[in-house]
Amino acid sequence: MFNTIDDLEPGQRLLVRFDLNAPVEDGTVQDNRRFARHAETLRELLEAGHAVAVLAHQGRPGRDTFVSLEQHAEILADHLDRDVDFVADTFGEDALAAIDGLEGGEVLVLENARMCDEELPEEEPEVKADTEFVQTLATEFDAYVNDAYSAAHRSHASLVGFPRVMDAYAGRVMEQEYTANSSIQEREFDGTVTMALGGTKAEDLIPVIEGVDDTVDRFCLGGIVGELFLRAAGHDVGYDVEGTDFFDEQWDDQRETIERILEEYEDSLHLANDLAYEGEDDERAEVDVEGLEKETSYLDVGSDTAETYADLVCESEAVFVKGALGVFEDERFADGTVSVLEAIAETDCFSVVGGGDTSRAIEMYGLDEDDFGHVSIAGGAYVRALTGEPLVAVEVLEDAAE
Numbered sequence: 001m002f003n004t005i006d007d008l009e010p011g012q013r014l015l016v017r018f019d020l021n022a023p024v025e026d027g028t029v030q031d032n033r034r035f036a037r038h039a040e041t042l043r044e045l046l047e048a049g050h051a052v053a054v055l056a057h058q059g060r061p062g063r064d065t066f067v068s069l070e071q072h073a074e075i076l077a078d079h080l081d082r083d084v085d086f087v088a089d090t091f092g093e094d095a096l097a098a099i100d101g102l103e104g105g106e107v108l109v110l111e112n113a114r115m116c117d118e119e120l121p122e123e124e125p126e127v128k129a130d131t132e133f134v135q136t137l138a139t140e141f142d143a144y145v146n147d148a149y150s151a152a153h154r155s156h157a158s159l160v161g162f163p164r165v166m167d168a169y170a171g172r173v174m175e176q177e178y179t180a181n182s183s184i185q186e187r188e189f190d191g192t193v194t195m196a197l198g199g200t201k202a203e204d205l206i207p208v209i210e211g212v213d214d215t216v217d218r219f220c221l222g223g224i225v226g227e228l229f230l231r232a233a234g235h236d237v238g239y240d241v242e243g244t245d246f247f248d249e250q251w252d253d254q255r256e257t258i259e260r261i262l263e264e265y266e267d268s269l270h271l272a273n274d275l276a277y278e279g280e281d282d283e284r285a286e287v288d289v290e291g292l293e294k295e296t297s298y299l300d301v302g303s304d305t306a307e308t309y310a311d312l313v314c315e316s317e318a319v320f321v322k323g324a325l326g327v328f329e330d331e332r333f334a335d336g337t338v339s340v341l342e343a344i345a346e347t348d349c350f351s352v353v354g355g356g357d358t359s360r361a362i363e364m365y366g367l368d369e370d371d372f373g374h375v376s377i378a379g380g381a382y383v384r385a386l387t388g389e390p391l392v393a394v395e396v397l398e399d400a401a402e
């Protein structure tokens with residue numbers, strides 16, 4: 001087990017890793033559940049008199065979501081109802097000067113860690129610990145706190161490097177998510193177990209199907225992941241159209257695996273039989289999978305599919321959700337995601353809803369969190385925990401405690 005912030009000495013200078021990765025619409029960062037959860041950890045640390053520098057990431061280089069953390073500092077400030085400083089630098093001179101001026105009870109957000117070249121390449125913790133990024137920041141603080149459970153599956157410098165070179169502790173979100181998600185993995189169910197898989201990150205989800213196949217009886221696919229499976233099944237969908245970069249790269253990387261899984265799991269995979277898109281007059285329009293066209297951007301599963309998936313949920317003893325079945329942020333394309341969530345809320349099945357973005361649908365559509373077993377702000381990390389696969393950033397925290 002790891003040490004937690006309960007084990008911290010008083011009045012420390014802390015480097016705290018959050019996961020504030022959020023949707024970005026037209027350059028504007030959207031508040032999601034992660035801010036509220038991490039703000040609670042932050043409040044506790046500041047009230048205890050610690051000086052806190054926040055390290056976090058947003059998007060990936062080359063994507064529209066790869067932006068500065070300046071807006072994230074403002075959103076955190078709104079949650080805390082106090083000032084949150086920001087410096088547009090991570091470990092250079094400006095960052096070090098700002099860190100130097102940090103007093104107990106104050107907080108400073110550092111710039112997007114993924115703007116540093118040494119952050120992203122997936123490498124062993126020892127290699128990350130040796131980077132200039134980690135070596136420079138480590139000397140500025142008494143201890144490192146990792147609260148970013150939802151990024152704990154990534155072997156990035158800010159997640160795995162620091163615990164190798166300094167005292168390291170788990171924050172409240174890390175502790176709570178780790179406990180909840182690990183206990184789910186050990187549960188056994190007598191009845192049917194259904195998993196709804198959607199969202200944009202096919203490469204995170206595909207290994208999950210094989211990892212949980214002894215527990216999960218059927219998989220309902222939607223979102224980008226579902227469209228890639230439809231493409232493998234021979235339908236004219238799952239191709240990038242102007243302005244999207246979801247499909248072609250993932251298809252090239254995952255094609256063989258998708259085709260194999262489609263064949264091996266024929267009986268347990270449920271693919272959409274209709275999809276929705278933006279039709280004339282900007283209205284939602286729908287089409288059966290036989291009528292799909294490569295040039296159209298499909299934004300949700302169709303109503304027939306949504307109804308079928310909701311029925312499957314109602315017959316289940318346990319339901320796991322990871323990733324949205326459509327672009328639920330736009331009301332016209334929320335039907336698939338919301339139908340599944342409503343079906344869970346109406347029945348008394350055990351349920352877990354995961355995903356930094358997906359979990360936001362619960363409050364957006366007025367559902368009651370109490371109707372769900374566990375709502376996780378983690379996506380990739382939560383599904384890996386379900387398969388029993390270790391999370392590298394948790395492992396280094398555990399090593400640090402020994």
Ligand SMILES: Nc1ncnc2c1ncn2[C@@H]1O[C@H](COP(=O)(O)OP(=O)(O)OP(=O)(O)O)[C@@H](O)[C@H]1O
Nearest residue numbers: 199200201223299323326327355356357358379380
């Ligand atoms: N057909 C689609 N086209 C474009 N975007 C889609 C489609 N279906 C779902 N999405 C988007 O997928 C997003 C959620 O997927 P994502 O992979 O980011 O999962 P997540 O739930 O946030 O998990 P994580 O924590 O891993 O990021 C939603 O914001 C939704 O708009």
Ligand SMILES: O=C(O)[C@H](O)COP(=O)(O)O
Nearest residue numbers: 019021150151356379380
């Ligand atoms: O949003 C997430 O799932 C985490 O922040 C990890 O982000 P990534 O999938 O871009 O590595």
